[in-house]
Amino acid sequence: MGTGRLYTAVALGGFRRYATYRTATAAGVFTNTVFGLILAYIMSALWDEKPHLGGYDQAQALSYVWLSQALLMVVATMGGGFEDELLERIRTGDIAIDLYRPADLQLWWLAQDAGRALFHLLGRGVVPLVFGALCFELALPTDPVTWLAFLVAVALGVLVSFSLRYLVALSAFWLLDGAGTAQMSMIAGVFCSGMLLPLNVFPGVLGEVVRALPWSSLIQAPVDVLLGTADPLGTYAFQGAWAVGLLALGRLLQSAATRRVVVQGG
Amino acid sequence: MDGPVQSRVGERSPRAAEDPWARQGTYARIRDGLSAYRMIAAMWIRSTMAYRASFAMTTFGNFAATGLDFVAILLMYSQIDRLGGYSLPEVAFLYGVSATAFGLTDLALGSMDRLGRRVRDGTLDTLLVRPVPVLAQVAADRFALRRLGRITQGLLVFGYAVTALDITWTPLKVLLVPVMVVSGAAIFSAVFVAGAAFQFVAQDASEVQNSFTYGGSTLLQYPPTVFAKDLVRGVTFVLPLAFVNWLPALYVLGRPYPLDLPVWVAFAPPLVAAACCALAGAAWRAGLRSYRSTGS
Numbered sequence: 001m002g003t004g005r006l007y008t009a010v011a012l013g014g015f016r017r018y019a020t021y022r023t024a025t026a027a028g029v030f031t032n033t034v035f036g037l038i039l040a041y042i043m044s045a046l047w048d049e050k051p052h053l054g055g056y057d058q059a060q061a062l063s064y065v066w067l068s069q070a071l072l073m074v075v076a077t078m079g080g081g082f083e084d085e086l087l088e089r090i091r092t093g094d095i096a097i098d099l100y101r102p103a104d105l106q107l108w109w110l111a112q113d114a115g116r117a118l119f120h121l122l123g124r125g126v127v128p129l130v131f132g133a134l135c136f137e138l139a140l141p142t143d144p145v146t147w148l149a150f151l152v153a154v155a156l157g158v159l160v161s162f163s164l165r166y167l168v169a170l171s172a173f174w175l176l177d178g179a180g181t182a183q184m185s186m187i188a189g190v191f192c193s194g195m196l197l198p199l200n201v202f203p204g205v206l207g208e209v210v211r212a213l214p215w216s217s218l219i220q221a222p223v224d225v226l227l228g229t230a231d232p233l234g235t236y237a238f239q240g241a242w243a244v245g246l247l248a249l250g251r252l253l254q255s256a257a258t259r260r261v262v263v264q265g266g
Numbered sequence: 267m268d269g270p271v272q273s274r275v276g277e278r279s280p281r282a283a284e285d286p287w288a289r290q291g292t293y294a295r296i297r298d299g300l301s302a303y304r305m306i307a308a309m310w311i312r313s314t315m316a317y318r319a320s321f322a323m324t325t326f327g328n329f330a331a332t333g334l335d336f337v338a339i340l341l342m343y344s345q346i347d348r349l350g351g352y353s354l355p356e357v358a359f360l361y362g363v364s365a366t367a368f369g370l371t372d373l374a375l376g377s378m379d380r381l382g383r384r385v386r387d388g389t390l391d392t393l394l395v396r397p398v399p400v401l402a403q404v405a406a407d408r409f410a411l412r413r414l415g416r417i418t419q420g421l422l423v424f425g426y427a428v429t430a431l432d433i434t435w436t437p438l439k440v441l442l443v444p445v446m447v448v449s450g451a452a453i454f455s456a457v458f459v460a461g462a463a464f465q466f467v468a469q470d471a472s473e474v475q476n477s478f479t480y481g482g483s484t485l486l487q488y489p490p491t492v493f494a495k496d497l498v499r500g501v502t503f504v505l506p507l508a509f510v511n512w513l514p515a516l517y518v519l520g521r522p523y524p525l526d527l528p529v530w531v532a533f534a535p536p537l538v539a540a541a542c543c544a545l546a547g548a549a550w551r552a553g554l555r556s557y558r559s560t561g562s
Binding site for chain 2: 021023024026027028030031034035037038041042045046049050053177179180183184186187190191196197201202203
């Protein structure tokens, strides 16, 4: 089918685009590894103090750290992917050209972001995780089915992350300058995804709230599937529900915004 | 009205523009660099202040984004009493000093990591032809007053630590606090400048710099007892980040030093900072000399 080929080509383009910057990728791997090292010592001091905190043992907590460093760029926890470019295109009005193209705006950028995520999984995910597994005692499963289940959860995490960042980009239609929304979204992403601290360590109601928010799909959910501390099907349902809801909201705002562009352009 | 840099170029004689530093000593060069820095920074402040609401929001955003690190520490202490043998106020003391020192450096040199991009896209050439030290131009580029958000956050945590801790203050300890913040900022600055010098060679490896700057400041927010001995050795003797806060702060807190170091190392930060800045300066000059324009 023609459209399938088109979006595959766009996704490949996204992959290749990030694959071009080899030094930057190597530098990024180095940074993820250094942060992984620092966080691993902090978390092991925390679990020394209170073993089985949040239902993890020490090896699981350390696995969490290295997996979160591996996933950081894949699920774009801190933002910084297609949305910067889309924000700029909306601000400058280049978006009008995109809307004339015989391709769906949301699907186009989703395909591109999928290519980016795949590159980061291979380019920036594997090495820090292998380094962590060599230097620390991790609780990684050997069963290929669990790894496959993990990759499905990662893919759904990318989808939720995309739909959130798509909303951030669309905000530029109303605010013109999306810098503020992008910053707020970054703050929410860092805090609520479990990048700073596993979400199951968050106490009381705060913990329940952050675990119910969409950002928990980005890091906490896939890691729990891999560590076997969450039921994969329940996790998929949670991630899928957020993805569908947020993508639909993106659609709705997109059509509202598109009508606006016509007014501005005319 | 809006071109302090250009007008300064005009003030000088054409000969000075050809070889601006030929007859200048180090002192005159530093003075020149600082005044250029001041003017470029003032220009960026004026331009940001054109959008005051945006400025207020981004300053708050900076404050909140950096504050999350400390919220994570608070969440940890909601589950435990001590981390690596340290209480929350003690960790807050380490955090406050590290965050404030890093915030000062970020305010002054926060744009240094853009150097790689300038090398790649060739805009560094523009800076080279101006009769103003390149380092001052790169450092002051996009000077962002919103970075005060980070300093404010660090100072607040520091204030909390000082009120919550029960320190018997001696004049020496009181004096050590500002000395440690300023020397710490100088050590971080050296890391920023050395990182930028590295980008003359590596071009798109600005993230390596992040692991030493942001990574270093994260490391220093926790007590040294948390980390492996070799890592502590590395940040004491190789990249002397331990002098930013660990060694002087542990003296103030009356805690034993890591690696059985002698007492006097708590007072070494100014010397270490001076040595780091000298090395970073040499690295910067070497990097700048090795620079070949993209030529495209």
